[in-house]
Amino acid sequence: SYSEYCDRILADKSGRELLQLLDLITAPDLHQFFSEPQQFAFLSQRILPELNKKGANSVYIWSAGCATGEEAYSIAIVLQGNKATEGWRKKILATDVSSYTLDKAREGIYPAEELKLLSPSILAHYFEREGEDTYRIKGTLKEIIEFRKLSLLSPPPFRECFDVIFCRNVMIYYDRGIRKGLTSYFHGCLKSGGYLIIGPSETLPEAEVNFQYVRSSIYRKASQ
Structure with missing residues (x-):
């Protein structure tokens, strides 16, 4: 019982x-790779060129609630294939509370169905066929990702170090009080001018944290 x-x-x-x-x-x-493709397009076409214009030589992105890794690897594909980041130090922190999903993410083996949004050139460059209907991530993507077990409800271990935080379809499961706390948490973890990208059906608590609305599901920490 x-x-x-x-x-x-x-x-x-x-x-x-x-x-x-x-x-x-x-x-x-x-999940699929490049779920909500317009968000990854914003990363590629707006955020990375913007950092490049500022003279950046590195980028640090957090995939919070990374599940089985599709989001983190999608971010890695954008970073590795973008001309704006050539020669940069690139790092992605991918965290989740579930050991099961993190093991799957580290393994990096996915069914072909999850890769249907990828172009043939990306598929050939970053994946190798593992079986009849499965593919394995190549090491060029894995080497810039650190998978780590972390609860978002624990005290934040980071401070103003991330250029971008992806936390999509996570806060929707929490009540307003916890969402407010997470929003404040992410604000403290972002660099000045950093971006927070959330799920398309999510919104931030208004007037509670100093974030600027950019477009649907994308917010920016106010520059200091």
């Missing part, structure tokens, strides 16, 4: 039962 299962979780001092439950309830449905 449910009550017996709850008792078992509470009685397990090792925490393994609770971790297994978290893995189950946070394991996502299958």
